[in-house]
Amino acid sequence: MSDDAAQQRTAVRIEEIGxxxxxxxxxxxxxxxxxxxxxxxxxxxxxxxxxxVNRGRVTPxxxxxxxxxxxxxxxRVSAGPTPVVNSPLPARLERSILYEDDRLLVLDxxxxxxxxxxxxxxxxxIEALRAARPEAPFLELVHRLDRxxxxxxxxxxxxxVLRELHAxxxxxxxxxxxxxxxxxxxRGGGRRVDLALSRDQVRGGGRVVRVAKDxxxxxxxxxxxxxxxxxxxxxxRPLSGRTHQIRVHATALGHPIAGDGKYGDPAFNLALRAxxxxxxxxxxxxxxxxxxxxxxxxxxxxxxPELEAILDELRAPAMV
Numbered sequence: 001m002s003d004d005a006a007q008q009r010t011a012v013r014i015e016e017i018g019x020x021x022x023x024x025x026x027x028x029x030x031x032x033x034x035x036x037x038x039x040x041x042x043x044x045x046x047x048x049x050x051x052x053v054n055r056g057r058v059t060p061x062x063x064x065x066x067x068x069x070x071x072x073x074x075x076r077v078s079a080g081p082t083p084v085v086n087s088p089l090p091a092r093l094e095r096s097i098l099y100e101d102d103r104l105l106v107l108d109x110x111x112x113x114x115x116x117x118x119x120x121x122x123x124x125x126i127e128a129l130r131a132a133r134p135e136a137p138f139l140e141l142v143h144r145l146d147r148x149x150x151x152x153x154x155x156x157x158x159x160x161v162l163r164e165l166h167a168x169x170x171x172x173x174x175x176x177x178x179x180x181x182x183x184x185x186x187r188g189g190g191r192r193v194d195l196a197l198s199r200d201q202v203r204g205g206g207r208v209v210r211v212a213k214d215x216x217x218x219x220x221x222x223x224x225x226x227x228x229x230x231x232x233x234x235x236x237r238p239l240s241g242r243t244h245q246i247r248v249h250a251t252a253l254g255h256p257i258a259g260d261g262k263y264g265d266p267a268f269n270l271a272l273r274a275x276x277x278x279x280x281x282x283x284x285x286x287x288x289x290x291x292x293x294x295x296x297x298x299x300x301x302x303x304x305p306e307l308e309a310i311l312d313e314l315r316a317p318a319m320v
Contacts, residue, residue: 016159017068018143018166019241023199023216026053027060030072032116037075045073066170089113090132093125099299103161104154105129105139106287108301111150111279115141125153143169146244148259151178151284151301164292169241175288178236178246179225179303181281181310182255183268186232190223193249197242208262209244211252218242220249228314231258231272235285246282257282258310277310 021029030042030051049057052071053064064070092110099106109115109125116124126141133139142154142165156162168174198215199207219239226233232255236246247263250256256264258272258281272281287299303311 012074013072015070015072015140016162016166017064017066017070019066019169021064021144022066024064025060026051026058026062026064026070029064029070033072034075041075045075067166087123087128087131089123089125089128093128094132098152098301099297101291103158103292104142104156104165104297106299107153107155109145109150109153109284111148111304114147115144115153126155129155142166143241145284146247146280146282148280149178149282149284150279150304152176152287152299153284154287161292165289168289172239173290175286176238176284177286177288178238179283179285179307180234180236180246180250181258181272181307182232182234182250183230183258183265184232184255185227185230186222186224186234186255190221191253192219192221192239193253194219195249195252197245197248199243207243209242209248211248216240216242218245218249220246222250222253226311231314233311272310275310275313276306278306281307281310283307 015033027042027046030046031039034042043060045051046058046060050073051058053062053068055069055071093107096108096110097105098108107125107129114124116126126139130136130139136157138156138158140156140159140162142156142162145151145153154165156165165174195211195218196213196215197209197218198212199209217240221237221239223235223237224232225235234250234255236250238245244263247257247260251260251263256268258264259269259277259279260282261269283301283303285301285303287297289297291297
């Protein structure tokens with residue numbers, strides 16, 4: 001097989017940066033999106049100015065800003081086996097749609113499914129949805145959810161809608177709500193947490209977020225919903241859009257999320273696993289926003305059966 005037969009050329013595309021991507025280096029952003037392209041090639045197209053941010057050249061160390069328009073040029077990538085072939089994910093996601101019109105789609109993303117491919121993940125929700133709808137002219141993520149987090153994920157079907165929703169995210173007028181089960185019994189009522197966060201590169205390419213005075217501003221409001229003997233069900237409203245924000249803020253309060261293998265308590269996770277929890281107990285349960293025509297929209301994603309089963313287990317009276 002010739003090199004040309006073993007490769008395929010991507011199309012030029014423009015990606016608009018949202019609040020949750022701000023602060024990321026352009027080289028890391030490209031490496032995550034150009035899977036199959038050698039790292040040396042990525043840095044070469046950056047040096048040559050083929051990658052443009054707001055129509056200008058940037059260095060590999062440039063940190064993306066909210067609202068940036070990134071031009072990704074056509075590049076040759078290894079074709080390899082198409083990950084969508086024989087994958088049940090596209091059909092699964094089509095069955096998980098919570099809301100759709102001609103401008104916006106809201107998906108109930110399953111836990112374990114990445115929002116997008118890259119960093120060792122060949123197929124994410126957006127790639128699977130595009131595969132399910134090859135005729136769709138435009139499908140782009142409005143925001144992101146951690147791979148382990150389930151629930152409401154917005155996908156724009158028009159570039160104008162993507163820009164409008166990014167503006168609402170910047171203005172903090174989109175109300176995102178999460179349900180989480182945490183370690184320990186919560187004391188008092190609702191609480192707002194203001195702790196700046198910083199993302200650190202770790203060995204193996206993964207990222208860990210930590211509380212840091214010199215980090216980016218981050219705020220989360222927590223509200224207790226149900227108290228159990230050794231755990232608490234909370235609702236969280238992130239007032240900013242930082243990576244792993246809810247998980248790190250909850251841990252900083254001394255209430256790590258159940259099933260959190262990165263920021264949680266191993267002994268607590270093991271105890272919940274014995275009761276049937278096999279995933280992170282963090283669920284994007286509700287979205288409230290204003291559609292571009294001015295109409296309000298509220299979308300609710302019910303808890304997955306495996307999370308409801310854990311709550312039922314915790315509510316059951318102890319055997320004497």
